[in-house]
Amino acid sequence: MKMRSILGALVIVSLSVMPVWAENLTPEEIKKMVDEAVEKRLQERERQEPLLEPREGVEPTADPGVGPIPEVGRDLRAKERQPLSFSSTGSGRLLYAKPFLTFPKAIVGGYFDIQYRAHRNSVMETGDYNDIRGGQGVSNGFDQQRLVPFIYADITDHVKFASEIEIEHGIRETNDIEVSAEFAFVDYLIHESVNLRGGIILLPIGKFNLLHDSPLNDLTDRPLVSTLIIPSTIAETGAGIYGTFYPGRTGKLDYEVYVTTGPCGYGADGEPRVNEFDGTKNSRQRKCLSDDGLDINNGKTVVGRVAYSPMLGVEVGGSGYYGNQSPSSYNPLSIFAIDWTLQKGPFELIGEAAWAYARNNALAIPRNTIGFAPGARLTGIGTLNPLGVPPERMQGFYIQGNYHFMPSFLTNLSPKRFGEGSTFTAVIRYDRVNLNLDNKAENAGQLEQISFGLNYRPIEDTVFKISYQYMPKSFNPNDGQRIHDSALVLSAATYF
Numbered sequence: 001m002k003m004r005s006i007l008g009a010l011v012i013v014s015l016s017v018m019p020v021w022a023e024n025l026t027p028e029e030i031k032k033m034v035d036e037a038v039e040k041r042l043q044e045r046e047r048q049e050p051l052l053e054p055r056e057g058v059e060p061t062a063d064p065g066v067g068p069i070p071e072v073g074r075d076l077r078a079k080e081r082q083p084l085s086f087s088s089t090g091s092g093r094l095l096y097a098k099p100f101l102t103f104p105k106a107i108v109g110g111y112f113d114i115q116y117r118a119h120r121n122s123v124m125e126t127g128d129y130n131d132i133r134g135g136q137g138v139s140n141g142f143d144q145q146r147l148v149p150f151i152y153a154d155i156t157d158h159v160k161f162a163s164e165i166e167i168e169h170g171i172r173e174t175n176d177i178e179v180s181a182e183f184a185f186v187d188y189l190i191h192e193s194v195n196l197r198g199g200i201i202l203l204p205i206g207k208f209n210l211l212h213d214s215p216l217n218d219l220t221d222r223p224l225v226s227t228l229i230i231p232s233t234i235a236e237t238g239a240g241i242y243g244t245f246y247p248g249r250t251g252k253l254d255y256e257v258y259v260t261t262g263p264c265g266y267g268a269d270g271e272p273r274v275n276e277f278d279g280t281k282n283s284r285q286r287k288c289l290s291d292d293g294l295d296i297n298n299g300k301t302v303v304g305r306v307a308y309s310p311m312l313g314v315e316v317g318g319s320g321y322y323g324n325q326s327p328s329s330y331n332p333l334s335i336f337a338i339d340w341t342l343q344k345g346p347f348e349l350i351g352e353a354a355w356a357y358a359r360n361n362a363l364a365i366p367r368n369t370i371g372f373a374p375g376a377r378l379t380g381i382g383t384l385n386p387l388g389v390p391p392e393r394m395q396g397f398y399i400q401g402n403y404h405f406m407p408s409f410l411t412n413l414s415p416k417r418f419g420e421g422s423t424f425t426a427v428i429r430y431d432r433v434n435l436n437l438d439n440k441a442e443n444a445g446q447l448e449q450i451s452f453g454l455n456y457r458p459i460e461d462t463v464f465k466i467s468y469q470y471m472p473k474s475f476n477p478n479d480g481q482r483i484h485d486s487a488l489v490l491s492a493a494t495y496f
Contacts, residue, residue, distance in 0.1 A: 092242025265325025270368025
């Protein structure tokens with residue numbers, strides 16, 4: 001009615017500037033002319049309406065979870081889109097909650113980090129110079145550890161593409177440099193409750209593997225359990241589904257499940273790649289000795305995660321991974337993990353626990369060339385103890401507490417540098433893993449670490465970190481010995 005009145009007034013004004021036409025018209029004819037003109041203008045406006053932005057107060061009618069990329073990763077329980085942090089809840093949709101997604105187009109972003117670390121012992125490797133230094137390694141150094149471009153694309157409201165290209169230790173021109181597609185997949189969004197995904201998939205084993213970006217995490221080093229038992233980051237080629245349900249008034253249930261290529265648990269000579277030195281890290285598909293990176297045994301792996309969030313800031317997740325890792329026998333690798341996130345005001349309590357079982361990893365596989373009969377115990381292979389056998393069972397966990405704060409005197413001193421959006425975080429984390437539960441020898445596969453950290457974020461996407469690590473049970477890769485160690489670590493990371 002308001003629009004009709006405005007248009008009518010405009011028509012009357014236009015008649016007033018055309019006296020030759022208006023002076024001979026009766027009031028009834030003028031009213032009829034005004035009504036016809038208003039009706040014509042309203043019809044024109046209705047035809048143009050779909051091209052305009054939605055009017056204020058009108059809710060979009062698209063299916064939940066379908067639309068431009070910035071909305072795909074949104075938690076519908078919150079009116080405003082929440083900034084991504086480790087306390088974010090979700091599963092398959094977390095990958096779309098990146099801070100650089102602003103408008104539906106092909107988008108390039110990513111993150112970068114650099115670090116300096118100083119250890120009490122010379123535990124850092126020196127590559128081909130290890131022999132010259134007598135295998136001693138070095139105790140401190142800089143490392144530009146990761147440069148990670150992201151490419152996201154809004155193909156249609158229902159079709160999305162996402163990829164991450166990881167460049168590790170990029171300044172080097174040796175075999176130490178790693179360039180790989182961390183993930184690259186296409187999604188077909190059907191409804192928030194069920195969506196299809198296929199490609200190189202970041203596997204949902206625990207939560208850290210999904211949210212491992214350096215700018216997200218409040219400590220420089222990744223948790224031990226999330227690198228040695230869950231070999232973050234782990235991705236495999238495959239396909240599956242994911243989705244979200246909202247049970248109850250404030251509850252949220254996320255799930256994702258995939259069928260993938262599976263692990264590469266053995267070298268070309270039949271030596272197990274799951275061992276006391278590296279845990280399960282070298283069983284990842286990206287480490288496979290197959291030239292084409294395809295399946296080594298015609299077997300497939302099933303992997304999935306279910307996470308329940310009864311309210312904002314609280315989430316508990318459970319995940320599992322199961323698939324054959326042998327090229328000539330059935331020796332499956334299984335990993336089970338639970339993770340938790342609790343957030344209350346400035347406090348966060350996060351953590352993850354995992355158990356791995358590499359069945360028959362201590363036995364020689366058929367057609368091996370390392371001098372053991374099939375089924376024989378592999379004494380002195382993949383273990384620190386020359387009389388020991390490779391591990392079959394592993395377990396570990398970490399628990400971390402964060403406290404976010406901003407001293408008021410800093411805000412008063414420099415509102416631009418320490419104002420809204422900036423924060424300090426105090427961190428403490430306890431890590432413990434055992435990479436060979438079957439070996440009862442003291443410290444055989446045990447690693448333990450306590451980390452104290454402080455970081456500053458001028459904005460949520462950029463962080464400067466300092467931490468001290470006390471490692472009563474550590475490992476020196478240069479001489480293969482368990483040692484006591486400590487380290488000071490400084491780093492910076494940012495999304496771009």
